[in-house]
Structure formats: C-alpha cells, structure tokens
Amino acid sequence: MTLGLLLSLLFTGPVDSARATQPPMLPALLSVALERRLADRLGAGVGDTIAIGLDAGGTGRRAVVAAVYEPAADPSAITKREYYLRLHLPDLAALLGAPDRVDRFGVGLLPGARPGTATEALNEVAFGFRAYPSAEIASESSQTFRVVSRFHEAIAVISVVASAIFLLCIMLLKVEERRRDAAVMRFTGISRRTIFSALLLEAILVAALGSVIGVGLAIAASAVTNLYYQHFFDTTLVFSIVTPAIIRFSVLLSIGLGLLAGSLAAWRLIRTNPMILWGRG
Amino acid sequence: MNPVRNLLRHPIRTGLAIAGIMVTTAMLLDMVLLSGGIERSFERLLLGRGFQVRVSPKGTLPFDTEATIPGARGVRAVMLSDSAVVAAGPLLGASLYARRTDTLVTLFGYGVDPVAQAIYQLDDGRDLAPADSTGVLLSQASSTLLGAGIGDTVTLVARLDPQAAVAAVERRLVVRGIVHFLYDYKGQPSVAALLPLMQDLARRRTEDRVSAFVVKIRDDASLAATTERLRAALPALEINSVGDMLAHFRERLVYFRQLSYILGTISLGVTVLLVATLMTITVNERLGEIATLRAIGVSQGSIVRGVMVEGGTLTLIGGSLGVLLGVLTAEYLDRILTAFPGLPAAISFFVPEPRSLLVAALVLVLTGILAGAYPALLAARAPIAATLRSDAT
Amino acid sequence: MSRRSQLPGAPPILVARELRKDYPMNGETVHALRGVSLEVRAGEYVAIVGPSGCGKSTLLQLLGGIDTPTSGGVTLNGAALEHLSDRDLTRLRLTKLGFVFQRFHLLPVLSAAENVELPMAEAGIDRAERRARAAELLGYVGLADRCDHRATQLSGGEMQRVALARALANRPSVILADEPTGELDAATGRGILDLFRRLSLDGVTLVVVTHDERLAAEAGRVIHMLDGHIVNDTLEAP
Numbered sequence: 041m042t043l044g045l046l047l048s049l050l051f052t053g054p055v056d057s058a059r060a061t062q063p064p065m066l067p068a069l070l071s072v073a074l075e076r077r078l079a080d081r082l083g084a085g086v087g088d089t090i091a092i093g094l095d096a097g098g099t100g101r102r103a104v105v106a107a108v109y110e111p112a113a114d115p116s117a118i119t120k121r122e123y124y125l126r127l128h129l130p131d132l133a134a135l136l137g138a139p140d141r142v143d144r145f146g147v148g149l150l151p152g153a154r155p156g157t158a159t160e161a162l163n164e165v166a167f168g169f170r171a172y173p174s175a176e177i178a179s180e181s182s183q184t185f186r187v188v189s190r191f192h193e194a195i196a197v198i199s200v201v202a203s204a205i206f207l208l209c210i211m212l213l214k215v216e217e218r219r220r221d222a223a224v225m226r227f228t229g230i231s232r233r234t235i236f237s238a239l240l241l242e243a244i245l246v247a248a249l250g251s252v253i254g255v256g257l258a259i260a261a262s263a264v265t266n267l268y269y270q271h272f273f274d275t276t277l278v279f280s281i282v283t284p285a286i287i288r289f290s291v292l293l294s295i296g297l298g299l300l301a302g303s304l305a306a307w308r309l310i311r312t313n314p315m316i317l318w319g320r321g
Numbered sequence: 322m323n324p325v326r327n328l329l330r331h332p333i334r335t336g337l338a339i340a341g342i343m344v345t346t347a348m349l350l351d352m353v354l355l356s357g358g359i360e361r362s363f364e365r366l367l368l369g370r371g372f373q374v375r376v377s378p379k380g381t382l383p384f385d386t387e388a389t390i391p392g393a394r395g396v397r398a399v400m401l402s403d404s405a406v407v408a409a410g411p412l413l414g415a416s417l418y419a420r421r422t423d424t425l426v427t428l429f430g431y432g433v434d435p436v437a438q439a440i441y442q443l444d445d446g447r448d449l450a451p452a453d454s455t456g457v458l459l460s461q462a463s464s465t466l467l468g469a470g471i472g473d474t475v476t477l478v479a480r481l482d483p484q485a486a487v488a489a490v491e492r493r494l495v496v497r498g499i500v501h502f503l504y505d506y507k508g509q510p511s512v513a514a515l516l517p518l519m520q521d522l523a524r525r526r527t528e529d530r531v532s533a534f535v536v537k538i539r540d541d542a543s544l545a546a547t548t549e550r551l552r553a554a555l556p557a558l559e560i561n562s563v564g565d566m567l568a569h570f571r572e573r574l575v576y577f578r579q580l581s582y583i584l585g586t587i588s589l590g591v592t593v594l595l596v597a598t599l600m601t602i603t604v605n606e607r608l609g610e611i612a613t614l615r616a617i618g619v620s621q622g623s624i625v626r627g628v629m630v631e632g633g634t635l636t637l638i639g640g641s642l643g644v645l646l647g648v649l650t651a652e653y654l655d656r657i658l659t660a661f662p663g664l665p666a667a668i669s670f671f672v673p674e675p676r677s678l679l680v681a682a683l684v685l686v687l688t689g690i691l692a693g694a695y696p697a698l699l700a701a702r703a704p705i706a707a708t709l710r711s712d713a714t
Numbered sequence: 715m716s717r718r719s720q721l722p723g724a725p726p727i728l729v730a731r732e733l734r735k736d737y738p739m740n741g742e743t744v745h746a747l748r749g750v751s752l753e754v755r756a757g758e759y760v761a762i763v764g765p766s767g768c769g770k771s772t773l774l775q776l777l778g779g780i781d782t783p784t785s786g787g788v789t790l791n792g793a794a795l796e797h798l799s800d801r802d803l804t805r806l807r808l809t810k811l812g813f814v815f816q817r818f819h820l821l822p823v824l825s826a827a828e829n830v831e832l833p834m835a836e837a838g839i840d841r842a843e844r845r846a847r848a849a850e851l852l853g854y855v856g857l858a859d860r861c862d863h864r865a866t867q868l869s870g871g872e873m874q875r876v877a878l879a880r881a882l883a884n885r886p887s888v889i890l891a892d893e894p895t896g897e898l899d900a901a902t903g904r905g906i907l908d909l910f911r912r913l914s915l916d917g918v919t920l921v922v923v924t925h926d927e928r929l930a931a932e933a934g935r936v937i938h939m940l941d942g943h944i945v946n947d948t949l950e951a952p
Contacts, residue, residue: 096379096557168481183662190657202344209337213602326823613819616780618808706781
C-alpha cells in the first residue's frame, strides 16, 4: 500500500487477549507531568514525589513530578474542574492493566497525501476502529461551541431588536419635545427642509455619541468579563472579544437606526400644521 | 384622569413603548426561566425513578469519566447494611459493538440490576428478569440501527483485536423490550443487559467493577443523615444526594445562571429606563395640565397616583404581550441549547414554573409603576403659578 | 342691572394684607406686587384692571393660594393661607375656590362632563351625584347637549363655559377668573360676559382679572392697578 502514511505511534504487538493475561511491567518510580492547577492543588513542584492510582482507597504507585505545564485552554472542560497529568503511554497502559490498548492514534500524512483518501483506505481494512480526518473531528468536537455561539447570537438579536425599539421611541420623544420650537421656526419662515435637516443632524449626533460611549462600555465590560471568568475558572481562556468588525457593525447599526428614527420623527413633525404643533390647532 | 386615554393621545409613541416593553419582558421571562430551568429539569430527571443518592468513583460524578468502582458486591453489601437504604443498584457503562449483517456498529451498553435501576423506562415488551443472562433491552435508536425488534436476536461483541480482526467476546442475546434511557442524548444507540454480562463484555468482571450505584433511601427526611453515614462507611467513594448532584450541576452551569441574572437585570433596567423616559417626557408635556389640576384642588397624591397608574398600565399591556413572546422565544432558545452534544434528551433549559413567572410579572409591573413615580412627583411639586405662567408663553 | 346688596357689617370672605411678590429675573428682582391690601365680601363682583405687567394676575394667584407671597398674607373664610400645609391649601382650593383660566386648561382626553366632574371626584362625591351635578352645571352654562363631547371637540367659547362649570362644581365661596375672555372673539366673549352677569345676580362672589372693558363695566367694583400698586378702588370712591 502506498498511502504515504507515517504512524506517529509505533505500537504493534501480540493479540490483545494473550497480552492481557501477563502482569503489567511498571518501573519502581513513574515519571509524570502535572498541569499547573493540579500542581497548585497538591502543592507539588518539579522533583516532588506523589502517589497515583486507579482507586481512591489504594496506596497507589509512586511518581516523581518531571514537569509542570500549562494546558491549552479547553472551553468544554473548564466547568468540569478536572485535573490532568501526563504519563508515558506504556506506564499508563500498564497502570490501567491494559498494556496493549490505546484510545486513539494521531496519524500524520506525508506532503501531498489527502486525508480523505487516507481515511477511506484505513476504514476499508478497519476492525474495531475507525479513522476520521482531523478536520471532521475538530468539527464534531466544536459542536459545543457552535451551540453556545448560536445561543449568544440569538440573545444578541433579541437585544438588538429591543435596543432598536428603544432608540426609535426615544428619538421620537426627543423630536416631539421640540415641536413648539419647530412651530416657531415655521412661523418665522424657516423652511421645512432646514428644520428636517437640523433635527436629523441632531438625531445622528445623538446616535453617534451614544455609539462611541457604547463601544467604550462594551470594551470595558468585555475586559471585566474576561477578568472575572478567567479568575473564576482559573483559566487563560478568553471569553469575550470585541473585534473591529463587531464595533463597525454596532456603530453602523446604531447610527443607521438613529438616522431612521430621526428622519421618521422629523418627517412627521414637518408635515404637521405649525398651529397644531403650537397647540392652537 | 384616565390612563388608557392618556396613553392613546400619542398612539405611535405608546405603541413603540409597548413594543419595547414587550421585547424586554420576553427577555426577562426567558432569563427567569433559564436561571433555574435546567436545574429543575435535571432534578426531575434524577428523582424520576425515586433513587435519591448516587455513588461514583472518588472526585467524579456518574459517567463523568471512565473511572470505575472495584468490588461492587462488597460495596453494595455495605450500603444495604444501613437500615435506611431500601435498594442499591449497580450500574456499568461500556462501549461495545453489535453485528449488523457484515458490519459492526458502535453502541453504548449499560450493565444493570433490573430490580434496582434508575436509567431506563420500559416502552414496549418486558423488562429483564433478575437472572436473564440471555436478554437485552434496546433503545429505539439501537433498534432502528440494528433492524431488530422484540424477540429478535442481536449479537453483541467486545474486546476487538484489530490485527486478527476477531472479537474476544461475543454474546447472542434476545431482545426482551424497547426502553428509553433517561440520560441518553437524542438518538443515542444504547442497550442494557444484566451487569455480569456487561462486565464480561467490558472486561470488568475480574475486579467486579461498576461505573456507579443508584441508591434508594426509605425516607426523604433521613436523606442527609443517611448520605453522611454512607460517606463515613465508604470514604474511598463519591457519595452524592440529589441535592449534592444539583449543586455540582449548578456549578457546571454557572455561566448560564450568571448570564441569566445579568441579562435579566439589564432587561429590567431597560424597561425602567423606557417607562421612566416616556413618563418623564409625557409629564413634562403636561406640566400645564398638572398645574391646572393642582390649582383647582387636585392633590399631589392623586396626580402621582394617576401617572403611576399610567406607567403601570403601559407595563401591564407590554408585559402581557411580552409573556407570549417570551414563551415563543424560550422554545426557540431551548431548541438551540438542547443541541449540546451529550446532553440527555430529557433535559430542558427553559422550564416554566408558575411561582417564578408570577414573581417576574409582579417585579415588572411594579417597576413600571415606580418608574413613573419620580417624574410625577417632581411635576406635582412644581410651583403652580410659575408653571401656569410658563405654559402660557 | 340689579345688584344684590351685602349685609352691612358682614365680614369679608377674602382678605389680602400688604401683599408683596418679588421674582428674580436675569439677576435682577422684579417687584410684581408692592404692598397690596384689599377685602372682598360675599356676593361682590370685583374686576381688577390695569396694563400688562401691573401685577393683577400675580394678585389673583396669591388670592387663590397657587402662589406664595414674599411678604404679607391672604385669609379666605378666616383661614390664613400662609399657615396652611400644601395638603390643606389644596383642599381649600378644591372646596372653597373656583378657578377660570385664560387658556381654559381643560383635560383634552376627558369629555365636557368628565372635566366638570373632576373636582367633585377629587372631593369624594359619589358618581351618581357628581354626574347629576355636572349635567346641571353644563345646562346652566348652556352646554347641556355637549356633555359627552371631548374638550378638543369644543370651540373656544364652549371650552371656557365648561371651565366655568368646573369652577362651580364644588360650590366655592369665590370664583377667581384670570382673563376669561382673553382667548375669545368679541361675540363669544359676550356669551361669557352674560354668564358672569348671571352668576353675580345669583350671588356668586367673583374676582375677575381682565383687559376686557365690557367685563370691567359689568363689575360692581373695579380695582385699578399700576406697577404693583392699587391706584384706584371704586368701592372706596365717594
């Protein structure tokens, strides 16, 4: 077979059933790497000895801490508050009493080899395992984040709708508050166009100023959110990001809505008889 | 002073305000539902079969990890020796396969004691008998996957050797019943068989290993004390009452709870702002009217009450419509969140509870009423003559 | 025109003592009233006239307790207004005074009858009684067929009639009117004139601030004001 496969793990041996009857061969002192949170929890550092085992009641096997590492932040794991450590694969397999078993292989392909073709070929001869392109696994495992993203988007849509209505209402009120001013301007000969433009400009300025303040608030809130949750979950994960695209969208939407609301309200005002605006009609 | 008529003086403004209150009410309602919904849903699931305690490997929750408990018989005996314990059901979870024509399909297997189990309910057929070592129960999904129904034979295999392409263990079992597994995600292909059989398939028999126990206590009043006694008797295991499980669950879903509080508070705040702004501007427009009322002898209290009723009416109308919208949006949001991989199909994030709905509604209406109070008070206290003078100019 | 005569020696129902009212305006002080004293007896029809800015509306507002003097005081039916709490003062206005404003100040969302009922509702009168009285009053002012019309559906003259009916709702001791014909044309104003005449003949005590010479001519007593002072009072004229 010329698949261009390069196995990242070379672990072949006798059939599983035969190997399983032999007792696992473990060194007297195992070598482990602890994630930083676990090391903090145990109060252990490099060179310290700890005991690890399968059952809480047992004495466990002695292991020396060879390294302390900071794991990559995994959003799906942060709420579980699980701790991780790393062992050499043969040590873990022997500890589990299953020296010839692994959960998965990571397979690297030579340049030019296509993952789709490789997985098809593997699956043709597979028994008791299945091969997937890494992209497919990544897609499956990111399902959690997609759900959370969709949820956030739905909440965002509801928030935007509420904000839009609120903005429309406030703009209408603000413009209507100026109706007597508008009446006086009409009485003194100022054109509808001038009045409309003035009110529209006011509306845009209010929307623009509100946007700037809103962006500032959003950046501050995002920073506070990250600070809080990073501390709460003891993680380096970034929970909230305010990107230029988000800022652009928010500002444009806000100004657009201000423009719409302002023009609707101003248009209503200039179409109304000034005597009615004055309160005498 | 008729609040509805006053609101109808400016129909567009009132309509927009009602629309705004409607949307914020919907958001508030959804956040109230979210804040405790999944916990209530999970609690119902946990207590659905009447088992109040869960036992799992130390530091884990049931089926959280692949860790197992050795010496299941001995552990069970210790638990049953407590007079408050009525039943203790062992449970083993394992990945295994079934033959379907010339292929293998992946299944999730539960090893159970049918007399004391809390993970499935029978939909069709019959349950496993206590000594039925040749029977199996299928979920609807696995029944469809295998093309097998009640009375059919399925072959479960495990401990596959990829090199030799053989299975170390095979069992031919007769389908006794179709069940729905309470903790399965939607479409999960699961099977259940007696514990010893599943231990054989999963190579857990030697050490008599199980994934968890479910324990039924005689009397709910003694739950806390019994849980403590079990913890003392079995210090190497994790003993959790349903209350403890909910606390763990709550911690895992802290993000949603906090989000619901934050968004709920913001929604309430926006409603207050909207009603307060509207009432402030409305009151300012009617200063002359208010001064006239004061001049002809209407008390400050009457004026303030009238404006508060107006604010309350606005909130009541918008809020009522918001409740309807909130129910629809809750269903939509629930559909999104229940797509979480691995989430039991029985779980819902948005669970309506009359008490919390009533509290939310009361808070909303009260907020609307109070939002108009301050501007009304200011207007009612304004100097009458000066106000009449400025109104005349 | 006949005029009911007062009982000699009857105490005045409305007394103003050395009323002064100052307003701050653009950093300066405007002295709207500079020590005005007067007494009004039951049944009198008093017109207060003078050029714009002479303080006549300010005087009316002080007499009605809707403004507070800088110094001096007002007594109504023996009660000194400056000693009353806001609540008591409001109650007094409700039960002892009736106000008619230049710009009518009716509530636009209410009908004519509902506007008239408003003070009675505030005074705690039951619905049937106040409905009947509102109908009676609207009939008195010639608007029996307009009871259910919204205020915004009425003409200026009609609105002022409704305002007058409202002022009479709780059978006040005194009616205070500030330029009641100010917003009306001559013909409509004549109708208001007739009403005031009728009220006076029926014994209602009236204090009217006006520029309208016809209204002033109807009054039994005319007080001329200038620069915050009373410069002439026909009651004192020999």
